[in-house]
Amino acid sequence: MDARTVVVVGGGISGLAAAHALVSGVNPPRVVLLESSPRLGGKLAGDVLEGVPVDLGAESVLARRPEGVELIRAVGLGDDLVHPATTSAGLWVGDRIRAIPPTVMGVPVDPAATVDVLGEEAAARVAEEKTLPEPALTEDVAIGRYVAERMGPAVTNKLIDPLLGGVYAGRADEISLAAAVPELYAKLKTAPSLLAATAELRVTSQRRASDGKPVFAGIRGGVNRLIQALETDLSSRGVEIRRSTTVRKISRTPAGYFLETGPVPAPDTVFADAVVVATPASPAARMLAGLVPTASTELGAIDYASMAIVTLAVRKSDWPEAAAGSGFLVPSDEGRTIKAATYSHAKWEWSSEAGGELAVLRCSVGRLGEEYVLQRSDEDLAALATADLRKAVGLDAPVVGSLVTRWGGGLPQYAVGHLDRVDRVEKAVAEHDGLAVCGAAYRGVGIAACVASGSRAATRVRAHLDALATMGS
Ligand SMILES: Cc1cc2nc3c(=O)[nH]c(=O)nc-3n(C[C@H](O)[C@H](O)[C@H](O)COP(=O)(O)OP(=O)(O)OC[C@H]3O[C@@H](n4cnc5c(N)ncnc54)[C@H](O)[C@@H]3O)c2cc1C
Incomplete structure (x- = not known):
């Protein structure tokens, strides 16, 4: 085993996935995972x-x-x-549960199909969207506000709000179109209308669906079983997991990083050649405040x-x-x-x-x-x-x-301009060799996106360790 140490901060799915990726390659480093709570798993429980x-x-x-399904298989839960x-979920509007018309994250595809949920008048307004000037989007917008302007507020209130709410528990009026529905954002740069864009995306998704591959997966007994399986797998590969260990501050040393943990009156320090920060945005902002102030300020602004x-x-x-x-x-x-x-x-x-x-x-x-x-x-x-x-x-x-x-x-909450903010955070963090961030705060809140984010952070850190090894040899 390589003598270098990587500390992963945060034992949610992102940090565990990062640790898994770090020890999965050849010549893995020593990995120490620090989790503030007595329990691993974060939002998986x-x-x-x-x-x-x-x-x-x-x-x-x-x-x-x-990425999610591959990790489930990799830790032995494939069976x-x-x-x-x-x-098939419904929508509770008025006195009963109604069928959700075809949409792209709440943005209608077929105006006629929205009548039951929106009513005749609002559905007619949806149909009129085609007659508006082309979207020609050049910058990120709030999905709810943008769609309300083109299709009427009922679409935002009755369709986008509940569908996006299911993922972000946020307000459609504030959420970034570019971050939440990137494929729709991309289409709206050139599509003649919002309806034309959703119709095209619907065809693509139907084509994908025709391959019969399921869109979602679970684990018998609950997806939280992934956490125990990861812990067993990581422990068997020598990863040291320390629970009830809160990281408060990360600072640079000539040779690597120092992480300050423990209570303020009696701090403890952990040395690392490289660090992956896999916590939510606020603790990440706090621990990076001195080391990467730009990233810290940006992270502190994520609600x-x-x-x-x-x-x-x-x-x-x-x-x-x-x-x-x-x-x-x-x-x-x-x-x-x-x-x-x-x-x-x-x-x-x-x-x-x-x-x-x-x-x-x-x-x-x-x-x-x-x-x-x-x-x-x-x-x-x-x-x-x-x-x-x-x-x-x-x-x-x-x-x-x-x-x-x-x-x-x-x-x-991915507010308007979120992806630019994440670019700025990653750029500032990348100025520190061997430091990486990952987690739901960045490029996707779902488990699969978090696993991908953890693997990317691990790849960055591994590249730094490889460079150190080359310099040392
Ligand atoms: C109710 C709910 C339902 C969801 N349903 C789904 C779903 O069905 N499918 C899906 O794909 N996604 C779902 N999500 C989203 C997904 O579960 C999360 O976005 C994802 O699990 C976040 O993982 P993470 O590792 O990035 O962060 P977290 O799970 O938040 O993990 C971060 C870890 O860092 C630790 N930590 C924090 N500060 C420190 C510190 N200073 N030092 C050390 N450790 C620290 C925390 O204790 C925590 O364990 C749901 C989320 C919620 C809340």
């Missing part, structure tokens, strides 16, 4: 509700891009890879949304017929507490099997700017979610068990 294993945070992995039995997941167990015999498909999304302006409901037992066969007589479902509550909702007690949140389910699908039966998981600062 699991528990057991009434005997049924449940994911408390992330519950599925994008399978259209390879437990599964795909959703159904992914985060907080939310809670309310997981409920009910008897299958009480399951209402109206609750079909994998669940439903709820536009913010409908005035409900829940923002989405996922019927885990319908989506994942393993969940239904494990549940026996019980069906498990999860509701998400809270979004950017709605932190006050999360101040309510667990009992209140479970009661509010249950009341919404009663109104939405007629679930009118006692809940057998519930779990409320709060995710303070759960999801980074």
